[in-house]
Amino acid sequence: MVVGIIGATGYVGAELLRLLYGHPQVTGFSLASVSFEGEQFEQVYPHFLKKISARLTNAAEVINHSDVVFSSLPAGLSEEYAQLAAEKGIPCIDMSADFRFGDDETLYGAWYGKQYKYPHLHRHAVYGLPELNRELIKTASIIGNPGCYPTGALLALLPAIQSGVVGKGTVIIDSASGITGAGREPLQSYHFPECADSLSPYKVGMHRHYPEITRQCMLAAKKEMTIIFTPHLAPMNRGILSTVYIPLAETWVFPHEKLFPLSQQAHDNLKELHDIYSNFYRNEAFVRVLPTGTIAATNRVRHANYCDISLHLEPSGTTLIVISALDNMVKGAAGQAIQSMNIRFSFEETTALNAVPAYF
Amino acid sequence: MVVGIIGATGYVGAELLRLLYGHPQVTGFSLASVSFEGEQFEQVYPHFLKKISARLTNAAEVINHSDVVFSSLPAGLSEEYAQLAAEKGIPCIDMSADFRFGDDETLYGAWYGKQYKYPHLHRHAVYGLPELNRELIKTASIIGNPGCYPTGALLALLPAIQSGVVGKGTVIIDSASGITGAGREPLQSYHFPECADSLSPYKVGMHRHYPEITRQCMLAAKKEMTIIFTPHLAPMNRGILSTVYIPLAETWVFPHEKLFPLSQQAHDNLKELHDIYSNFYRNEAFVRVLPTGTIAATNRVRHANYCDISLHLEPSGTTLIVISALDNMVKGAAGQAIQSMNIRFSFEETTALNAVPAYF
Amino acid sequence: MVVGIIGATGYVGAELLRLLYGHPQVTGFSLASVSFEGEQFEQVYPHFLKKISARLTNAAEVINHSDVVFSSLPAGLSEEYAQLAAEKGIPCIDMSADFRFGDDETLYGAWYGKQYKYPHLHRHAVYGLPELNRELIKTASIIGNPGCYPTGALLALLPAIQSGVVGKGTVIIDSASGITGAGREPLQSYHFPECADSLSPYKVGMHRHYPEITRQCMLAAKKEMTIIFTPHLAPMNRGILSTVYIPLAETWVFPHEKLFPLSQQAHDNLKELHDIYSNFYRNEAFVRVLPTGTIAATNRVRHANYCDISLHLEPSGTTLIVISALDNMVKGAAGQAIQSMNIRFSFEETTALNAVPAYF
């Protein structure tokens, strides 16, 4: 099978290639780049020397030569290529936000400042979170690969939503990302001396992953939910850590505990909640609900396709804290897209995604 | 004036010396260290060569030779020295948690596993947050210097609490700290390869700064409050960033905004809230309420005594997000203690604390 | 084939497992740890959850159950286990320095302060640098896996030595390592705040890899050589960069060039030298002689088994600068050992070592 990548020289494109390199069903690559058309891919990224040698072409050629196409472009540019892929009859896995909003063009338009050009494509596009939509992915022609933050947030929230753990009140998702999440372009904010050794929130109340998260949560909850999402930039290459505060439904609330340590009731509740999460993900290869006492951390999933989840209760008795950690370039982008590709083509779902995390 | 430091070879001790070195009223230092007694301070920390040359002695000698004493020891060890200082009649500024809980021995005991040995000392100890207790500090004999996290959390919360902005619901303080906050001892968690390039929460629901924060908030609010505090370890040397989610009182709530951008009402509310905060801190030298649009970040306060604060509203309309950034070793520890010393001795409050932050 | 690892909970042990996890000929692991005997490996390293579940036993059990044993212990502790393995008749790959010095016990003893207990073992031990000793490795019973610095230094030097490029004068090897090279034990020097954002040499003129490097160089040169080696600690997790200054033999020297840029003669010389190196490594899977103009860097080999080499001439005309970059945990330790294992067992040499470097 020949895999096509449009936008191959962006970080997500390069990560797709890093992971797909070992995929036994992939026999070749066809790569497009607007910035480097005509050059060799391994000149742009010399760490691929002895691994991949490929001339960079353009999108049309890529679609023409491929059996599946990954479109890894900035928002608003994928529709054209998804349409071409559809015409040719090959699946398109889009790494941008363009196909994450289904037929809710109003929501997409308000946050991305674009309009749908091919609305019919969106009606059939599947939101590519395997843990949520595995069955739909199996036959999808267009897969909108989820955002990095939404993946971590949704995997932390879905079991609580679907099991009625979420009470009234506001769900708060406090997330931090490594700097690869900003992509390859060298902007001032990602200049080493401006972000090294520092932590800062950004786009507070304005990040485009907010409507993606809320839409999926409410679809799962089948009702309105109040959600806040705050992204931060952390001085590291990779990883997204989300600390998710879920107001507990009344049956789960326990009395405020002023003194340390937590009561037996809290521990019992935590065990039950842990069972709910463990059970929810019992058949999932890439979600690890950590044993109680182990806290999710980004280095434990580095370079791997896992999303680690840990559960915590705290003295106020009002809130479940769920922490999720993933690698923004793998489970948050390229790895998840390959997982969808595997599902779509009936390959073993873990193919090419079996690496042990590089903890150090 | 001779300044005494007990525990001079810990990170907080060394930071006190870094800052006090340029203090015009300080004529000498008397330094104690259990681990390095008899050695030269500048052998332990050779970056002080040509700056400070001092033989390390013990606590009794230090108290004997000093006009003010900073006790920078692990929790539970300061009382003895505070008592000695009190007997000699010199002020003691304690960097540990031992004198942060006033007469609430139950709370202190439950979280720190210790009992008060000299209860009378605690009755007169002042919680050394100058923005809150400046008048009390002026005459205090014992000052319990606030914790690093509590300083950032309280400075973010106090204006909202005192002006009635805080509504029903849970206040969430999501904080991350640089690794100097863990002190000088080389434990596994702070071994470079285990924490570099990674982000992780720790002691979720169990951190000892939680009771300190809640106690001060409720004292300020003069009522019960529901508060959650989650600390994270960030891969950087210094800095604490706190993202504080404050449920808005009903008069401040605005309609949920599904579409981007925020409405005029939200902007108007934000301006009013910004005025409240700016006004609250209008006479403070070390709190900067940033202009709207500038977000607090730890590198903008690096090595300086500032606490930067930025205010944000977001689409749900339910919550004020206050972000505070400080340097955990300066405003979060040594700088704040010197600020208190300056107040206590009627020096200019900013003496020795005037450095421009080292942004890069 | 069952792989045994003695010292499995050290960083090298864990890295062996990360890489061997995907090895198709490996059917199981037998793991020993003095510090954690009786515990589960995945409790010590939770990033292995869902990957490896194994109870940690002791060295004797490991040797008993394995078909090959990796001994990953501090210097001076491996002989006993190598002897046991020899008695059982299985190969032992030793990650320490104990079997790197052949019958030169004097040299080993002077630098390591130990004596050989089983001298006969050393006579047959092979220095496990595949690019140098592939044929010997094929039948070795004991393989002394090279040090991380020596691997980078030797791969940079061997082509020059064996082709007569090295002139009179001193070869200088200026190297820097990431902090995983120091191992898992949390010593003061590797405490995050003491080494983050800083660069420092260490053990100048005293590092134990110095005799290992010089011995191998002189064996290859079949004469005395004057060599200097200076290691530095760099604020990063992984990677060794060696900048090697080789005094050129007279035929290669070109006139000093005061003005910029280099002359045609220099460029011609560089091309010839590049050909020598490329030719030397033309059949090697894991050494990449980079195209002229591309400079070796540690992130281009991160987490992979490559050693990248770039060649440079400079205005003085006296010296060839060879830069080598490798991942100290992979080609500098675990990866190279697995490469030797593959050779020893007639597996494809690149098995389990095929990953694309994780550039970002």
Next chain:
Amino acid sequence: MVVGIIGATGYVGAELLRLLYGHPQVTGFSLASVSFEGEQFEQVYPHFLKKISARLTNAAEVINHSDVVFSSLPAGLSEEYAQLAAEKGIPCIDMSADFRFGDDETLYGAWYGKQYKYPHLHRHAVYGLPELNRELIKTASIIGNPGCYPTGALLALLPAIQSGVVGKGTVIIDSASGITGAGREPLQSYHFPECADSLSPYKVGMHRHYPEITRQCMLAAKKEMTIIFTPHLAPMNRGILSTVYIPLAETWVFPHEKLFPLSQQAHDNLKELHDIYSNFYRNEAFVRVLPTGTIAATNRVRHANYCDISLHLEPSGTTLIVISALDNMVKGAAGQAIQSMNIRFSFEETTALNAVPAYF
């Protein structure tokens, strides 16, 4: 005294302001920026809020309003302003390379691709290394502030050169710099994910500081010298570490020592060399020749104007290794320029440069 800064929004400009903020003789600033003319300086760098509030103007205005002017521009742009300053009769301290080459226009031209426009200015320009040219600086009208690498290299080399320690052979300067050295512009090489957690040489044999170093060395030696200089980029914000290999003059050479540890003769030689260096810098406020056994490291000079130097001998007996560490933005740029300003205006030389290094 009003200080003018042309190029105030570059990193060097901002660092000049950070340091000069506390200078008692400085009463005001006049700041120019091409990129941000008309804007407020503290909007470009909000960490200066509450410290400096100044409208950015242009070079002509700055010269007009100032008593001394720092020109902090890319190479080739300073001459015009130096001429204007000369016409007005105020000293100009140039942070670029434009005035570092005296009347050697050929050398400057070959490496910088520019020609002198005002040759007379260069004849009187002083190379602003106070430890070398203090007397000349006292009356200079134009001071060419040394490059960051040359400062570290020269301070490591000058005592050896001037005391006849340097023998025949090649001096090798192997240096690494933090990334602030590259300035504020966000180029691809300094994009966080491309340089974090990695080490790489750059411009091998081609760096423009090479001719600056060699010229000063040969002026000091009063003869030709063979010198190699290799810069590296290290994943840290600040600091330059130079490991300098000096071939020993014959009287200093000692027999090659194959076995560990070094002989008494080596130790005696080292002590003598240490005395030479200590004596050379005995009156210098900002050079610290570290006690034997302490190795120079960049974190021990962070944010301070020190250059730390340590001396080492090694087994080959041929070479003195001198390691120097400085902060590239302070002693390597802004701090050194202020030191020159202090000398030029007969202020105490350490004014505004007294900070204790920020070790952590």
